[in-house]
Each structure stands twice: as C-alpha cells, then as structure tokens.
Amino acid sequence: MLGDDNMVGGSAQHRRMQSEIVLEGLEAEIIAGIIPPGTRLDETGIGDRFGVSRTPVREALHALCARSLAERVPYKGVLVLALSPEHIDQMFEAMAEMEATCGRLASQRMTMSERAELETMHREMNALADAGDYETYEGVNSRFHTLIVAGCHNKDLVALAESMRAKLRPFRKYQLHDRGRISRSCAEHQDIVDALLDQDAQRAGTALRRHLVSAAQEFLLRRKGEVEA
Amino acid sequence: MLGDDNMVGGSAQHRRMQSEIVLEGLEAEIIAGIIPPGTRLDETGIGDRFGVSRTPVREALHALCARSLAERVPYKGVLVLALSPEHIDQMFEAMAEMEATCGRLASQRMTMSERAELETMHREMNALADAGDYETYEGVNSRFHTLIVAGCHNKDLVALAESMRAKLRPFRKYQLHDRGRISRSCAEHQDIVDALLDQDAQRAGTALRRHLVSAAQEFLLRRKGEVEA
DNA sequence: TTTGTATATCTCGTATACAATATGCCGGAA
DNA sequence: TTCCGGCATATTGTATACGAGATATACAAA
Numbered sequence: 001m002l003g004d005d006n007m008v009g010g011s012a013q014h015r016r017m018q019s020e021i022v023l024e025g026l027e028a029e030i031i032a033g034i035i036p037p038g039t040r041l042d043e044t045g046i047g048d049r050f051g052v053s054r055t056p057v058r059e060a061l062h063a064l065c066a067r068s069l070a071e072r073v074p075y076k077g078v079l080v081l082a083l084s085p086e087h088i089d090q091m092f093e094a095m096a097e098m099e100a101t102c103g104r105l106a107s108q109r110m111t112m113s114e115r116a117e118l119e120t121m122h123r124e125m126n127a128l129a130d131a132g133d134y135e136t137y138e139g140v141n142s143r144f145h146t147l148i149v150a151g152c153h154n155k156d157l158v159a160l161a162e163s164m165r166a167k168l169r170p171f172r173k174y175q176l177h178d179r180g181r182i183s184r185s186c187a188e189h190q191d192i193v194d195a196l197l198d199q200d201a202q203r204a205g206t207a208l209r210r211h212l213v214s215a216a217q218e219f220l221l222r223r224k225g226e227v228e229a
Numbered sequence: 230m231l232g233d234d235n236m237v238g239g240s241a242q243h244r245r246m247q248s249e250i251v252l253e254g255l256e257a258e259i260i261a262g263i264i265p266p267g268t269r270l271d272e273t274g275i276g277d278r279f280g281v282s283r284t285p286v287r288e289a290l291h292a293l294c295a296r297s298l299a300e301r302v303p304y305k306g307v308l309v310l311a312l313s314p315e316h317i318d319q320m321f322e323a324m325a326e327m328e329a330t331c332g333r334l335a336s337q338r339m340t341m342s343e344r345a346e347l348e349t350m351h352r353e354m355n356a357l358a359d360a361g362d363y364e365t366y367e368g369v370n371s372r373f374h375t376l377i378v379a380g381c382h383n384k385d386l387v388a389l390a391e392s393m394r395a396k397l398r399p400f401r402k403y404q405l406h407d408r409g410r411i412s413r414s415c416a417e418h419q420d421i422v423d424a425l426l427d428q429d430a431q432r433a434g435t436a437l438r439r440h441l442v443s444a445a446q447e448f449l450l451r452r453k454g455e456v457e458a
Numbered sequence: 459t460t461t462g463t464a465t466a467t468c469t470c471g472t473a474t475a476c477a478a479t480a481t482g483c484c485g486g487a488a
Numbered sequence: 489t490t491c492c493g494g495c496a497t498a499t500t501g502t503a504t505a506c507g508a509g510a511t512a513t514a515c516a517a518a
Contacts, residue, residue, distance in 0.1 A: 015509085017303065017471070043500075053473045055284075058501090062288060066295035074246055075479050075500055087384065094385035097330045105326075155316065156323035156396075159297075160389045167385075244479080246501065272470075282503045287470090304470055304509055 019056035022046065023063050030069055030080055031169050037082035041070065068167060085220065091168055092216035096209050098161035099149060104205035106151030107196045114151055115197055121147065122193045129182045137182060144189070148196070148208070171219060181218055188214065248285035251275065252292050259298055259309055260398050266311035270299065297396065314449070320397055321445035325438050327390035328378060333434035335380030336425045343380055344426055350376065351422045358411045366411060373418070377425070377437070400448060410447055417443065 029035045047057045061078045064070040072078045121144045128137040149161045188211040195203035258264045276286045290307045293299040301307045350373045357366040378390045417440040424432035
C-alpha cells in the first residue's frame with residue numbers, strides 16, 4: 001500500500017504511447033511548415049528519426065489523414081496535403097461559419113465567469129495592440145476565440161469548430177504582423193464582445209463571421225502577394 | 230494494351246485494402262445497431278471474424294475512433310461509444326446548426342439543376358407520405374437533406390455536416406414511423422424548400438433548424454417513452 | 459467470512475518478418 | 489534516337505512474434 005501512486009482523481013493518467021508522440025511531432029512539423037505540403041511521409045525514415053518502428057508511425061500517419069492534414073494513397077504513401085487557394089478559401093469560410101454558429105449560441109449560454117474572462121482578454125489585447133507585442137497578442141487572440149467557441153457549451157460544435165481552426169493553424173502564422181491589421185482586429189473584437197455581453201445572438205454571429213472573413217481576406221491577399229513576389 | 234483496365238479517368242482505382250473492408254463492415258454493424266454501444270471491440274476476435282490479422286483491424290478501429298463512433302481507452306481497448314441522453318441532445322443540436330448553416334449558404338448558391346432536383350424530391354416525398362410508404366420516404370428524406378447540405382458548395386462544411394449526420398444515423402432509425410410525424414415533416418420541408426427557392430437565406434436557416442430540432446424532440450420523447458416502458 | 463496479496467491470463471502496444479504493389483532503370487528493337 | 493517491355497529495387501500492406509500493463513482469480517491470513 002505504501003508508495004501507492006494510484007492518483008485516481010480526475011481522468012485516468014495513462015502512459016503516453018509512441019504513436020502519440022510521433023503524431024504530435026509530425027503535426028507540429030507540418031504546422032510549422034518544416035515539412036512542406038506535397039512531401040511524401042516515408043514510414044521507415046520517420047521511424048528512424050523518432051527512434052520507433054513502422055507500426056506506431058503508421059498509426060500516426062493514419063491519424064494525420066483523419067485530421068486531413070495529409071492524404072493517403074494506397075501503395076504509394078501519405079502526402080502532406082497541398083491545398084489549392086480555392087480550398088483554403090473554403091476552409092476559412094467553414095471556420096468562420098463554425099465560429100459564428102458557436103458565438104451565436106454562446107451569446108445566450110456563456111456563464112458569468114466566461115463573460116468576465118472574455119472582457120479581461122479583450123482589454124489585455126487592446127493593451128498588447130498598443131504596445132505592438134504581436135507575439136503575445138496572437139496567443140491571447142487564439143484563447144479569445146477558443147473561449148467564444150467553448151461558450152456554446154456543445155461538445156460536438158466545439159469539436160467541429162476546433163477541427164477547422166486546427167486545419168487552418170498552419171496558414172494563420174502569416175497574419176497579424178502589422179499594426180494596421182491588429183487595430184482592425186481589435187475594433188472587430190469590440191463589436192463581438194459587445195454583442196456577446198448584450199446577449200445579442202444575431203449580432204454576435206454576424207460580427208464573428210465578418211471578423212473571420214476579413215482576416216481570411218487579409219491572409220489571401222498577403223499570400224497572393226507573396227506568390228507574385 | 231489489350232485487356233488494359235487502367236481506367237485512369239477520374240480518381241485512381243486502387244485495390245481495396247483489408248483495413249478498409251473491416252472499417253466499413255464494423256461501421257455498418259455499429260450504425261445498424263448490430264453491435265450495441267458500450268461493446269468492447271476485441272481486436273483478435275474481429276480479425277478472426279473478418280479473416281484478417283490484427284493489424285488491419287487496429288487500423289480500422291483507429292479510423293472508427295477518429296470518426297468518434299468509438300472511443301479508445303489505452304490498455305483497455307476500444308469501446309463503441311455509449312452516449313448519454315444529454316450528449317445525444319447536443320449532437321442533434323450540432324447537426325441542426327450545421328444543416329442550417331449549409332442551408333443558409335445553399336439558398337444563395339444552389340444551381341438551377343439542384344433546385345429542380347430539390348423540388349422533385351419534395352413532391353416525391355409528399356406522394357410517399359400520402360401513400361404511407363415510410364421506408365422509401367426515409368430514403369428520399371435522407372437524400373433531400375444531403376442535397377441541401379451539398380448545396381452550400383463548400384467541401385469542408387459538407388464534410389462537417391455529414392459527419393454529424395453519420396454519427397446520428399444509428400439513432401434516427403427510430404423516427405418517422407407514424408403518419409403524424411411524417412405529415413409534420415412534409416409541412417416543414419415545404420417551408421425549407423420555399424425559402425431555398427426564394428433564396429431567402431435567413432428563412433432557410435431558421436426553417437432547417439426548426440425542422441431538425443423538432444425531429445430531435447420527437448426522437449428524444451420517443452426514446453424516453455421506450456426507456457420508461 | 460472477509461480482505462489482502464500473489465499469480466495467471468488476457469489484451470493491448472510495439473517490433474519485425476513476409477507479401478504485394480508501384481516506380482525506375484536498363485537493354486533491345488524499330 | 490526513341491519507344492517499349494521486363495527486371496530490380498524500394499515502399500507500402502499484412503501477418504506474426506514478443507513485451508508491458510491490467511484485470512481476474514485463487515489462496516492464505518486475520
């Protein structure tokens with residue numbers, strides 16, 4: 001009995017599987033752009049790199065495909081997904097619609113403490129915007145949106161919305177790197193926060209949709225510029 | 230060259246992998262309710278049943294978890310998801326929101342031929358309702374909703390909406406088995422079709438949401454009754 | 459009878475061996 | 489020179505073997 005470390009409190013603590021480690025590693029590398037789209041993910045090579053056999057690698061690759069970060073072609077391999085501009089556009093739209101939906105519900109359902117946190121974050125972001133601290137801003141911004149999505153209190157909608165955000169994460173690193181974009185972002189956030197606190201479902205939805213669409217526009221324009229440059 | 234069945238037109242034709250076959254088999258059995266929720270999916274047993282080894286079975290199980298038809302508990306196995314009534318309620322809501330979102334966009338984006346097909350289906354369903362052919366009605370009803378979802382012309386939104394529909398399919402078999410429900414369904418469909426053809430985004434969304442919420446209510450009431458009986 | 463411990467067994471996670479399939483290269487013929 | 493076909497290689501898909509962890513059972517002691 002002594003030395004009993006059965007910490008049963010909370011959710012079961014389980015040993016991290018190798019496949020999980022590989023999955024997270026690959027995901028991070030893909031999202032960070034270290035592995036560019038179109039790359040074939042070689043099972044043996046990755047296994048060697050992570051120091052595991054092919055089996056856990058294969059499981060990680062399957063998971064990657066399930067999250068549509070990659071695509072499996074039988075007997076050929078799995079390729080990091082290269083997305084067309086049109087598809088990226090669609091993904092942004094899907095994310096915007098998901099967050100708008102969550103936000104609309106959240107306006108009615110957020111708890112008092114969630115609303116308080118929302119305001120706190122918003123104020124914090126205003127300060128960060130003034131200070132020009134883009135890195136920190138981006139972090140808070142991400143949590144801000146996560147909080148809104150979670151505010152709908154529907155596990156499935158949250159999961160769908162977050163899955164879209166995850167897919168787009170690799171593309172969002174381009175954004176929010178100039179003062180103009182950030183101050184526009186803050187203004188749009190103000191609108192969103194107001195609507196949520198006023199419990200105005202309609203306005204919350206449209207404000208969120210508009211905000212995300214405009215963010216997407218900026219991204220696509222910037223990317224287009226990069227390609228031409 | 231003769232006997233060359235490389236029909237390269239369209240997407241590549243590949244030999245069906247065993248893991249795919251197992252996946253589809255299990256999925257069908259789960260959806261059909263042959264494998265009840267809570268069942269532990271034994272890897273060796275399933276392998277024997279399908280005549281394959283554990284490896285493809287494991288891949289299928291992972292895919293099942295990715296589609297959240299089952300849940301993996303490390304070192305314990307994967308369990309067919311047993312959903313609480315509250316969660317089922319949330320899933321219905323998520324599906325309703327997804328279809329409403331798709332429908333709102335579809336009202337603006339459906340092609341002429343899609344709109345025509347929509348009307349055709351609706352008329353067909355009215356006839357089937359009058360005839361009391363519930364089985365066929367259910368089939369057309371499913372295609373009706375699929376068509377609306379697809380009408381948003383956004384691959385990602387369609388995928389999200391369809392994933393919710395897939396999750397709920399096992400529960401929907403209870404529905405639409407009495408004349409009252411069917412006639413109400415038809416009336417609600419009328420509203421939806423009108424809004425879509427009028428390109429009235431707002432109304433399309435609310436009509437769809439209302440329709441699906443009311444369907445969910447019926448299901449939950451019926452289920453509650455069954456439990457008490 | 460009950461409880462604690464030890465063992466037995468079962469299943470999962472991982473590694474490796476084998477089979478099937480695609481790709482690339484090389485030689486030969488037109 | 490160019491095109492075609494067959495072979496070699498590499499990589500994926502599948503099967504099996506092995507080790508780790510967990511649960512269940514049996515037995516002993518209180």
